Amino acid sequence: MSGLPWNWSIERKLPLFFSALLLAVVLVMLGAAYQQVRTAALTFASERVKRSTKEWVNASQRSTAQQRTQVATLVADPGLRDFVASGGRRGRDWALAAMRHVAPDNTPNVAMELWDTGGHRLLLRGDSALASDPAPLPASDSGVVSPYRVRRDTLLLSDMQAVVRRGPEGEVIGRVVVVRRLNVSALARQTLTGIAGGDMALLIGNVDGDPWTDLEKVIPAPPPEARVVHDSAIAVSYVRGDAKIGAAARIPGTPIMFISELSRRQVFAQSRTYLRRMSLIAAVIVVIGALGAWSVSRRITDPLNHLTTAAAAIAAGDLGQRVNVSGTDELGRLGHSFNAMAGEVQRARGDLEGQVVERTRALRETNAELEAFSYSVSHDLRAPLRAIHGFARILLEDHGTGLEPEAKRVLGVIDDNTRRMGQLIDDLLSFSRLGRKEFETARVDMADLVRTVAAEVRLRAGDRPLDIAIGPLPPALGDREMLRQAITNLLDNAAKFTRQRAPGRIEVGHRADGAETVYYVKDNGAGFDPRYTSKLFGVFQRLHRAEEFEGTGVGLAIVQRIVLRHGGRVWAEGQPDAGATFFFTLRGASDA
């Protein structure tokens, strides 16, 4: 369950992969939705500030036009003209009456002044605190609106001026100034922004810069990019305090403009709320998806784990192992197939075991038959042979005096051949017995074994000069009795074929060859023709005539059989009349 991700179990990989996929999809969709919501909020906010600005500008334009009409009517009044023309000496009541048409007495926030061309104020009516300073005459008689100005830090004032002429198309003799104060207060701001929706700020000020107001107090002018004036209100983004979206428009024919603005943070507040809510839902979806994926993967991996366990149990030999199968989906079919396969394996194993039992029984029977045959050979074949030999001897002993020499010779031949036949049967029996004998592995002291056997061979050689040299021999692993038989055969063989040498020399030695030891028995005897080396170890194979050297041709076959049963090799080297060397290998026994 550790290491590189692709080495993780399916139970872990599948839910992880699915959850990652789900998370990626959810994140992309969430991002897209958030962008869309933001764009919609921005568009909506832009529309709102534009509409608000337009409405305020339209309303202001109408009121300005109305004021212009009133002022135009005022300056055309004959009584007022007469008052100005007289330098304020007559017609004061006329002038006041005319001015009362524009604004009734005691109208707050409005002051009206009459000036002559010489810069003297002829008349001041209304709030004297708003009284204007001497100013140059306007260029025309149409109502000219001045930019706002601040007085005593809190009063925002704006004039509308118009020239007074002596008569229609006559010379200019003075002017009328109507000073209006913008009523700014917390109440005013609340009231007006409340109309606009509460969250929107309304700003009024000069196109060219300070002063500006948010309707509650005097504020610095918004940045120039907020005051860009177009034919129609266009929403722009700028920073005033914080980031804003606003739309500005000038009141036509005046140096005054409006801005409606919204804080971007407020605009996007809902988008963020939306994002938070959606994120929560997305997280829930991802968690549910991950749990679902985990559950699905468990439904896949659980049966697989059961299959693996069952397969391992079967591999370990518990062939009765089956898996619980439910459903008909791919996993169900796999389980059914697995059970069918396990059943087949179990059945096949049962058959195989039955066959092994059957074969073993047959083999035992064959072996028993072979034993019976061997017994029969050893007993029944030898009994008549013994009788032939015995009675031939009796004939020779009891009636020998009456027999011709030829008859005696024939009896001698019978004697010889029965002896050989007996030897042949004995050798054959001991050869076949080798295949059945129990193999007992032990550490065998080869030097000791060879010395013992050599002593017996010398004894059998009698007075004949026989020199047996035994070199140091390492111990071997094997069956002591079998090895004794093999060495006996080899030394007997060597003694037999050195019979015509005086003295006969036999040398027993070894050399190491890896984990094996190569033992050899070398003699200076009759040797053999190397062309027949392959026949040397065959049963009943003889390379010498019986008259030269007696023997049944079984001795070396027995040696080969013994060495092969020890897992070794046996071979021979020799030349006619130049002696022979017999080699055999055995696994070494460590002295530890």
Place this chain on the structure above:
Amino acid sequence: MTQPHEVEILLVEDNPSDAELTLRALKQRNLANQVFVCHDGAEALEFFFGDGSHALREIGVVPKVILLDLKLPKVDGLEVLRRLKEEARTKSIPVVVLTSSREEPDIAKAYRLGANSYIVKPVDFEAFARAVSDVGLYWLLLNHPPR
């Protein structure tokens, strides 16, 4: 005819040739007069445990040594040996097993059942004669069964 009370060697051998050769070997050592021959296992058992119908049987006379071939008709040599060694009266009689080959697995069984020695009947008559008469002499002359 040899009388039972003179019996010193009981030869149990079915093969007449072998029996004759054995007797000849014993005769060469002057032992043949005391030999009685049984030709199968049943006869041997009758000799020892018979109900009295056996013509030659006489209670109280036991051979000094038994030469027992293993392969016998009717009752085989091992069974005879087993019966002999079970019976208190006969179990002290030395039994020399005669066998055709040293390869016979029955040799081991015979020893387990209490055989005292064995002779492989060689094809070579001289060797056989020597072995038989040696064993016969040994058990007759050197070995004194408990009285």
